[in-house]
Amino acid sequence: MDKLVKICGLSTPDTLDAALSAGADWVGFVRFPKSPRHVSLETGRDLSAQAKGRALRVVLLVDADDSFIQEAVEALDPDLLQLHGHEGPERVAAIRARFGRPVMKAIGIAEAADLSGLAAYAGVADHVLLDAKPPRMPDALPGGNGLSFDWRLLVGLDPRLPFMLSGGLGPGNVTEAIKLTGSKAVDVSSGVEVKPGVKDPDKIEAFVKAARAAFAA
Numbered sequence: 728m729d730k731l732v733k734i735c736g737l738s739t740p741d742t743l744d745a746a747l748s749a750g751a752d753w754v755g756f757v758r759f760p761k762s763p764r765h766v767s768l769e770t771g772r773d774l775s776a777q778a779k780g781r782a783l784r785v786v787l788l789v790d791a792d793d794s795f796i797q798e799a800v801e802a803l804d805p806d807l808l809q810l811h812g813h814e815g816p817e818r819v820a821a822i823r824a825r826f827g828r829p830v831m832k833a834i835g836i837a838e839a840a841d842l843s844g845l846a847a848y849a850g851v852a853d854h855v856l857l858d859a860k861p862p863r864m865p866d867a868l869p870g871g872n873g874l875s876f877d878w879r880l881l882v883g884l885d886p887r888l889p890f891m892l893s894g895g896l897g898p899g900n901v902t903e904a905i906k907l908t909g910s911k912a913v914d915v916s917s918g919v920e921v922k923p924g925v926k927d928p929d930k931i932e933a934f935v936k937a938a939r940a941a942f943a944a
């Protein structure tokens with residue numbers, strides 16, 4: 728995987744423009760109604776058109792059924808689908824085959840044992856997103872919680888497919904995260920916000936700059 732910076736949960740033209748102008752490689756749009764970052768099909772269509780040709784467009788879905796995925800694919804025409812629920816290898820393979828888009832499967836990490844599930848996605852998913860496991864609370868979101876996991880778990884890891892590091896990253900810690908894990912790809916949502924769902928253009932720019940500098944070091 729090339730060196731990649733992804734800004735996830737963009738929901739307005741201005742903050743999307745900030746991400747594109749800062750040089751984000753991937754931009755993410757959330758299609759999950761319980762999320763403060765959820766975009767309607769109409770907004771998603773417009774944002775996706777704005778990003779087309781400037782960044783790879785990712786649509787994030789959580790345990791979505793085929794009709795929900797179909798309408799997202801038709802409206803947003805994503806370059807990649809991010810599956811952030813309990814989709815197992817068979818479901819990931821089925822979605823990839825049916826919708827003809829590359830897929831990134833999110834895996835929640837809290838301890839070393841959580842990494843053992845990765846191998847099952849080799850040859851099935853195109854990428855994995857290693858994210859912090861969500862808190863065990865009834866209303867917790869499956870992702871976008873601003874929580875980190877212990878990055879030392881990734882030292883020496885052979886994930887057998889390209890991985891992107893996520894969870895609690897921000898302009899102030901992405902340098903250390905890249906240095907420690909050697910990750911070639913990073914993803915952020917809460918760390919470039921002023922409050923859940925409200926992105927900050929200055930933080931977006933600072934994050935992209937810090938990640939690029941760390942990749943180059």
Ligand SMILES: O=C(O)c1ccccc1NCC(=O)[C@H](O)[C@H](O)COP(=O)(O)O
Pocket residue numbers: 735736755757759762763764765787789811858868869870871872873874893894895896914915916917918
């Ligand atoms: O961002 C959300 O609201 C969201 C909702 C449901 C599932 C996943 C969600 N976000 C996942 C992401 O891609 C985030 O970028 C990733 O979990 C990291 O989030 P953060 O720790 O807030 O940077």
